[in-house]
Amino acid sequence: xxxxxCLSPRRKEVRRIQIDTGxxxxxxxxxxxxxxxxxxxxxxxxxxxxxxxxxxxxxNTSGARSFPFRELIIAARGxxxxxGEGGFGKxxxxxxxxxxxxxxxxxxxxxQQGFQEFIVEVLMLSLLxxxxxxxxxxxxxxxxxxxxxxEYMPMGSLADHLFDIxxxxxxxxxxxxxxxxxxxxxxxxxxxxxxxxxxxxRDLKSANILLDSDFHPKLSDFxxxxxxxxxxNTHVSTRVMGTDGYCAPEYIISGKLTLNSDIYCFGxxxxxxxxGRRALDSRRKPGEQNLVDWxxxxxxxxxxxxxxxxxxxxGRYPSRYLNHAIDITAMCLQEKQNLRPPIGDxxxxxxxxxxxxxxxxxxxxxxxxxxxxxxxxxxxxxxxARMSFNSV
Numbered sequence: 288x289x290x291x292x293c294l295s296p297r298r299k300e301v302r303r304i305q306i307d308t309g310x311x312x313x314x315x316x317x318x319x320x321x322x323x324x325x326x327x328x329x330x331x332x333x334x335x336x337x338x339x340x341x342x343x344x345x346x347n348t349s350g351a352r353s354f355p356f357r358e359l360i361i362a363a364r365g366x367x368x369x370x371g372e373g374g375f376g377k378x379x380x381x382x383x384x385x386x387x388x389x390x391x392x393x394x395x396x397x398x399q400q401g402f403q404e405f406i407v408e409v410l411m412l413s414l415l416x417x418x419x420x421x422x423x424x425x426x427x428x429x430x431x432x433x434x435x436x437x438e439y440m441p442m443g444s445l446a447d448h449l450f451d452i453x454x455x456x457x458x459x460x461x462x463x464x465x466x467x468x469x470x471x472x473x474x475x476x477x478x479x480x481x482x483x484x485x486x487x488x489r490d491l492k493s494a495n496i497l498l499d500s501d502f503h504p505k506l507s508d509f510x511x512x513x514x515x516x517x518x519x520n521t522h523v524s525t526r527v528m529g530t531d532g533y534c535a536p537e538y539i540i541s542g543k544l545t546l547n548s549d550i551y552c553f554g555x556x557x558x559x560x561x562x563g564r565r566a567l568d569s570r571r572k573p574g575e576q577n578l579v580d581w582x583x584x585x586x587x588x589x590x591x592x593x594x595x596x597x598x599x600x601x602g603r604y605p606s607r608y609l610n611h612a613i614d615i616t617a618m619c620l621q622e623k624q625n626l627r628p629p630i631g632d633x634x635x636x637x638x639x640x641x642x643x644x645x646x647x648x649x650x651x652x653x654x655x656x657x658x659x660x661x662x663x664x665x666x667x668x669x670x671x672a673r674m675s676f677n678s679v
Contacts, residue, residue, distance in 0.1 A: 312481075354427045362381035366379045370390065371444075375405075377392070378392045383424075383436075389437060392434065393432075408435060412509055419474030419503075419505055420505055422505075423437055441499060443497070444496060445467060445494070445497075446494040458600070461603060464560045465641050466504075467502060468556070468637055469637040471491070471496050471553070471556065472553065472630060472637050475549060475553060479546050479629075480631060484517055486512055487512065487514070487515045487544055488509070488511075489529055491553055493560075495508045511529065521545065522545045524543055524544070530566075532567035532578065534548070546629075549630075550629075550633070554579075554627075557612065557619060558579065558620070561612060562596070562597055563598070586616075615628075615633060
């Protein structure tokens with residue numbers, strides 16, 4: 288099976304990332320093998336990689352600049368306004384001399400992630416550009432300092448709006464949740480189908496989906512990303528890394544990383560969007576702490592789907608399209624990775640759901656019978672179901 292024209296011919300010797308603007312990826316194929324070159328000089332690594340991005344609407348230069356540490360101290364006002372924290376380190380809000388508001392992430396030298404992840408993040412975001420990927424503005428490597436400068440996303444992460452929201456926050460509507468899911472899927476499609484070799488994100492989770500003022504989502508934090516398998520190779524063998532509750536079971540067991548590993552992660556995010564529950568939550572009673580394990584009892588029967596719905600939605604969702612969304616989720620969470628749908632099919636299915644969610648009366652009136660072609664976008668849930676698309 289091929290990925291239409293989104294991947295170049297198979298070549299084991301590929302050592303660069305190319306960007307292709309071909310047709311949508313609807314099934315997986317090998318594409319090219321490569322490694323991000325980790326040198327002691329970030330500037331040298333970027334110069335070595337620039338110019339190797341070909342085609343597409345992406346610029347062939349990174350646009351990321353090297354900042355002196357002093358300038359970032361001033362921009363972040365002495366690193367006083369912390370807006371986030373993760374395995375990499377703390378994130379601060381800042382304002383550059385150009386008056387641009389930015390997010391500045393400072394590496395914790397004793398933290399979970401190190402210089403290798405820093406290099407990977409700079410290279411990935413210097414070479415890959417898409418409306419659903421966060422923009423890297425620059426970086427700093429003065430002395431022992433390692434900082435990344437991103438565009439500022441004022442609404443924070445998806446996790447901030449799904450879990451433990453206070454009375455001052457409005458719960459995400461059904462329409463907004465589908466919009467966020469679609470944007471995240473488009474970002475993942477770009478990584479899987481436009482980049483050559485394909486990029487396996489490896490850390491897709493609600494905390495890494497950032498939102499702008501219009502709730503437009505962008506994938507962030509690419510320190511764990513890996514270039515995918517090529518030619519006749521089916522996987523990349525690597526140390527198991529990621530976030531508990533999101534990692535695909537076969538990856539945890541074997542360390543074999545594939546594009547399908549990301550699809551499983553995406554299924555967990557969809558489940559979080561539908562349920563409003565965390566992937567892992569130790570505060571819940573036994574049997575409910577792991578979201579995927581808890582949900583499987585309901586995924587087997589459409590009559591039980593309603594038990595999965597976030598109470599914060601207060602019943603304001605279209606039942607039929609909820610069923611379709613849960614169908615997609617269940618397919619992404621198939622334990623056998625070869626039964627999970629490719630990201631191109633997922634994007635097409637979510638585009639259909641988003642188009643229906645945009646209808647002002649969709650929450651109140653029963654939806655019309657969809658066409659036979661769209662019936663094939665989201666199949667009735669069956670254990671071995673695969674998404675398929677018939678041409679018109």
